[in-house]
């Protein structure tokens with residue numbers, strides 16, 4: 156039962172619903188077995204002319220009554236069994252999502268979003284099917300098949316039953332075989348459809364590039380190709396469905412032919428009565444569904460187990476970064492930062508992203524990091540946020556080893572402005588108040604004023620309630636950066652990390668923001684990662700990174716005087732500014 160360990164808790168809660176559901180289902184199966192008996196009795200009584208009109212009405216009423224009971228109890232088992240399987244789907248989806256949310260960043264670099272979405276849809280659906288219709292089909296396949304055949308043998312004729320049922324096992328075999336094939340082709344349809352939607356989505360998000368490169372025609376052709384592949388996959392599916400359905404209907408017809416021929420002779424020879432023949436035909440009809448169920452149930456259960464195994468793999472993955480026995484029992488630390496002999500190589504990478512980094516940053520001071528792209532600047536931020544574990548050397552915060560600081564405490568104390576300025580598809584207000592949904596509006600407004608985005612927001616018709624994202628307003632790169640900075644500031648953190656977050660604003664806005672930010676960073680320990688000298692020149696210490704190593708360090712004046720890398724980009728940027736000023 157190891158495969159179901161993650162859903163044990165669910166079954167503890169829902170087992171009585173399942174047990175009751177199966178009882179109701181068995182009751183319905185039992186009721187279904189009565190009607191053929193009545194039909195047989197009525198036929199015999201009619202041929203013997205022993206039935207009064209009143210009795211005919213009574214039996215007709217009885218058949219209707221049984222049908223009504225079957226309908227009511229069918230509704231009941233559907234609610235109990237299929238309803239529980241829907242609850243399982245809901246429960247498992249929540250469990251999977253909350254587990255994924257807790258996994259480390261590295262997990263998401265190594266697993267494609269599309270695959271994770273497939274687990275959340277296809278695999279969960281397959282598990283639901285196994286514990287919904289799978290349970291129903293298994294119960295019917297066993298009970299309805301066995302009880303119907305036994306009744307046919309006992310109350311009609313053993314040999315007749317055995318002969319008439321010869322085509323039936325083939326129904327089960329065909330459904331098993333075609334079911335597997337259908338599953339395979341259905342999967343292919345899903346895959347081709349998902350690449351079709353991916354293609355469309357990419358074309359729409361990349362519409363600027365497509366238009367500027369005049370590539371509409373080629374995009375249309377590519378889409379048509381993907382659409383053609385999807386059509387082929389659908390046609391292949393239609394073919395197997397098309398072959399299976401007539402076969403499944405044809406085989407029971409053979410049984411009816413045998414029944415008519417062999418049963419007819421038995422009636423003529425008076426071995427069985429006409430009524431028994433009528434009952435027999437009704438029982439045969441009843442058997443078609445459980446025979447198909449035998450075929451389906453194997454596939455449904457196999458798929459359910461395979462999907463459960465894939466879901467288990469995710470649920471068994473432990474977050475790489477978590478609090479453990481070494482975690483200190485502290486609820487605060489002083490905002491000083493020290494990188495001590497720190498080296499770091501990303502999992503799976505060959506060259507280190509950082510080597511031998513030594514920096515001491517006192518509380519309230521500002522460190523600026525500058526360097527070529529890929530020199531390791533963002534890696535410093537990733538390690539400070541403990542998105543990766545520090546393994547070589549150490550990072551000390553307030554004197555505590557970062558690996559021993561409770562992760563929640565650490566991240567709560569850091570205001571981080573990421574390089575990509577990711578914003579959520581909700582209102583600007585909710586984006587800025589992301590750290591605390593009960594944040595007072597004054598704080599949200601103040602953060603927007605500090606980052607000079609307040610006037611832009613007020614200019615939108617819905618102001619702070621302006622919706623961002625696909626169906627909302629699209630902010631400019633600079634506006635996005637400023638909202639993202641406001642989000643970090645509104646959190647009121649002790650440490651601030653700005654990862655290249657002023658690159659998309661013009662120098663004038665930058666100047667204004669820097670003077671505002673000076674207020675914000677005055678009492679906070681800050682790390683500013685940037686490419687522009689104008690962003691970093693007021694920092695208490697500036698380091699220049701190259702291939703993960705500190706190659707220059709000092710204040711702006713010291714570094715300009717040094718005449719190295721920093722000084723060369725300073726002069727280059729000065730020249731650029733001059734040229735821009737003359738234009």
Ligand SMILES: Nc1ncnc2c1ncn2[C@@H]1O[C@H](COP(=O)(O)OP(=O)(O)OP(=O)(O)O)[C@@H](O)[C@H]1O
Nearest residue numbers: 264501502504508527528529530531532533534535
């Ligand atoms: N998740 C990762 N897995 C493996 N290697 C990575 C990962 N992230 C970054 N790297 C590599 O680590 C090195 C440092 O990257 P980092 O993002 O710190 O550079 P950066 O200085 O911030 O660059 P930029 O200015 O372009 O943002 C680069 O060689 C990069 O390719």
